[in-house]
Amino acid sequence: MRTDPPKSLRPLRAILLGFLLASTPLLTACEEEARIPAHSVIPNPTSVSLSAGDTFHLGDETRITFQPGDEEAERIGQFLADLIGNTVETTPEVTGVVENRQDGSIHLTLQDPPPSVGPEGYELVVSGAGVTIRASSPAGLFYGVQTLRQLLPPVVEYTAAYPKPLYVPAMTVMDTPRFPWRGAMLDVSRHFFQSDDVKRFIDLMALYKLNRLHLHLSDDQGWRIEIPSRPNLTLHGGSTEVGGREGGFFSVDDFSALVQYAADRFVTIVPEIDVPGHTNAALASYPELNCDGVARDLYTGTSVGFSALCTEREEVYEFLEDVVRDIAAVSPGAFFHVGGDEVERLGQEAFNAFIERMEGIVESNGKRLVGWEEVSMADIGPEAVVQLWRPLWKADDGPALDSARAAQAAELQEAALRVASQGTTFILSPADRLYLDMKYNPSTAVGLTWAGMADVRTSYDWTVGELFGILPEESIAGVEAPLWSETIDHIHDIEYLAFPRLAGAAEIGWSLESGRSWEEYRIRLGAQAPRWTALGVNFYRSPDVPWVEGF
Numbered sequence: 001m002r003t004d005p006p007k008s009l010r011p012l013r014a015i016l017l018g019f020l021l022a023s024t025p026l027l028t029a030c031e032e033e034a035r036i037p038a039h040s041v042i043p044n045p046t047s048v049s050l051s052a053g054d055t056f057h058l059g060d061e062t063r064i065t066f067q068p069g070d071e072e073a074e075r076i077g078q079f080l081a082d083l084i085g086n087t088v089e090t091t092p093e094v095t096g097v098v099e100n101r102q103d104g105s106i107h108l109t110l111q112d113p114p115p116s117v118g119p120e121g122y123e124l125v126v127s128g129a130g131v132t133i134r135a136s137s138p139a140g141l142f143y144g145v146q147t148l149r150q151l152l153p154p155v156v157e158y159t160a161a162y163p164k165p166l167y168v169p170a171m172t173v174m175d176t177p178r179f180p181w182r183g184a185m186l187d188v189s190r191h192f193f194q195s196d197d198v199k200r201f202i203d204l205m206a207l208y209k210l211n212r213l214h215l216h217l218s219d220d221q222g223w224r225i226e227i228p229s230r231p232n233l234t235l236h237g238g239s240t241e242v243g244g245r246e247g248g249f250f251s252v253d254d255f256s257a258l259v260q261y262a263a264d265r266f267v268t269i270v271p272e273i274d275v276p277g278h279t280n281a282a283l284a285s286y287p288e289l290n291c292d293g294v295a296r297d298l299y300t301g302t303s304v305g306f307s308a309l310c311t312e313r314e315e316v317y318e319f320l321e322d323v324v325r326d327i328a329a330v331s332p333g334a335f336f337h338v339g340g341d342e343v344e345r346l347g348q349e350a351f352n353a354f355i356e357r358m359e360g361i362v363e364s365n366g367k368r369l370v371g372w373e374e375v376s377m378a379d380i381g382p383e384a385v386v387q388l389w390r391p392l393w394k395a396d397d398g399p400a401l402d403s404a405r406a407a408q409a410a411e412l413q414e415a416a417l418r419v420a421s422q423g424t425t426f427i428l429s430p431a432d433r434l435y436l437d438m439k440y441n442p443s444t445a446v447g448l449t450w451a452g453m454a455d456v457r458t459s460y461d462w463t464v465g466e467l468f469g470i471l472p473e474e475s476i477a478g479v480e481a482p483l484w485s486e487t488i489d490h491i492h493d494i495e496y497l498a499f500p501r502l503a504g505a506a507e508i509g510w511s512l513e514s515g516r517s518w519e520e521y522r523i524r525l526g527a528q529a530p531r532w533t534a535l536g537v538n539f540y541r542s543p544d545v546p547w548v549e550g551f
């Protein structure tokens with residue numbers, strides 16, 4: 001006999017309404033109506049319709065079911081079971097059933113996928129009879145599980161025991177992402193971060209349906225991935241980091257384990273070997289990479305632009321063949337990031353020729369070239385992906401640029417439009433919005449300010465059209481939030497700079513732009529606080545967000 005939940009557990013709206021009234025000036029009823037989110041899911045799903053039916057109860061008897069033989073549905077079901085349970089007794093049974101019994105279970109299925117949700121979308125139906133997540137791909141099932149996870153009370157994130165049953169209001173969610181590239185970047189070169197820190201970062205990315213982790217694996221200060229054919233890159237080039245402490249690197253096995261961990265959460269790792277600039281660690285490891293044949297000293301400072309491979313030497317291209325081959329062998333993702341940023345030691349012609357040759361090496365290893373926006377000056381192909389990062393990309397109305405920067409911005413825009421017309425696509429990483437290493441405000445203890453300071457609203461409250469409106473919409477692959485590590489060397493600093501802003505980047509990458517508003521988003525963002533507290537996330541409590549206290 002189903003009973004309604006206790007009065008105190010009225011739908012989320014009542015909680016949010018109390019909240020909204022407490023945290024914003026009195027608004028007219030219709031404005032409030034417009035602003036009260038029916039849920040606190042981030043990224044905002046394409047459509048959420050609450051239904052009048054019975055609430056779903058998640059109790060000790062709840063099971064998770066899948067279609068027999070659908071191994072991915074079973075694996076994803078187990079992921080959900082392990083999230084819900086903390087002991088053998090409290091972990092829901094995951095079992096194959098021939099048909100969805102609607103017996104209070106949570107059913108994951110790839111059968112009869114809903115037609116409109118595309119390769120990463122899903123349909124989630126919640127009722128008193130149970131929960132059904134339907135998708136056309138395992139990724140869709142996984143993202144439906146992340147939404148269900150966020151519809152459950154934050155206490156579900158605890159690894160300690162907690163009271164059941166938990167309730168989810170009856171609803172139907174239809175959801176599909178706007179962009180295929182929804183990424184974050186971690187710079188493990190300036191400061192090295194061990195695998196466990198990267199896995200933690202991947203866990204938090206998965207909660208918000210991000211699907212690309214770009215690892216910045218080499219720079220002036222450190223080479224961070226073992227290249228079996230070039231052992232000195234890590235033995236020497238990986239031995240230190242910014243500030244001079246011991247560096248570190250991912251062995252082939254470490255890296256393969258990270259690739260698998262990410263893939264299990266539908267995150268593709270995109271390795272970056274930054275060339276021809278940002279290469280002092282390599283130049284210190286192999287003398288023949290330098291035009292004078294003399295190995296450089298290791299570098300532990302934070303300047304940029306002073307290094308470059310000797311692009312006139314054939315040994316450089318033999319080196320790059322070794323590097324790309326060895327990394328491609330342990331990197332099943334389709335993309336290889338070649339960097340290309342901030343090269344001050346090469347003329348434009350030499351740079352362009354180098355990038356075009358590098359594209360050949362990458363493609364001969366079965367990968368698509370990704371590069372920072374400078375690579376668009378070269379004759380790159382339609383398969384290439386260009387990462388736009390310099391602030392004021394829309395230079396025409398930014399603050400007055402000095403003439404040199406204005407000329408550079410105009411030149412880069414022209415180059416981007418040229419390659420866009422040939423089919424090249426773009427990842428949007430505007431430094432003044434999405435660089436997570438920018439301070440929130442002057443009191444932020446870590447981070448930089450060269451692109452300006454990015455508080456939570458600045459980072460979220462922009463549209464693709466506003467900043468990149470001159471690019472054809474179909475040329476935009478998505479967004480990515482880079483976190484550079486000149487000033488950080490601990491997972492708590494990563495979490496502090498990434499949260500809450502990474503959740504906003506995830507929403508910009510996933511959700512419809514129409515109707516997206518800071519006033520509405522900040523309420524859903526505030527409701528993440530108990531979840532982040534349960535997960536132990538060291539997030540920045542911006543005064544601009546109405547953080548929910550307690551559960």
Ligand code: IFG
Nearest residue numbers: 304341342372389437448484
């Ligand atoms: N720009 C450099 C990074 C890093 C960053 C710090 C790019 C593409 C400034 N290049 O961003 O190496 O130093 O915010």
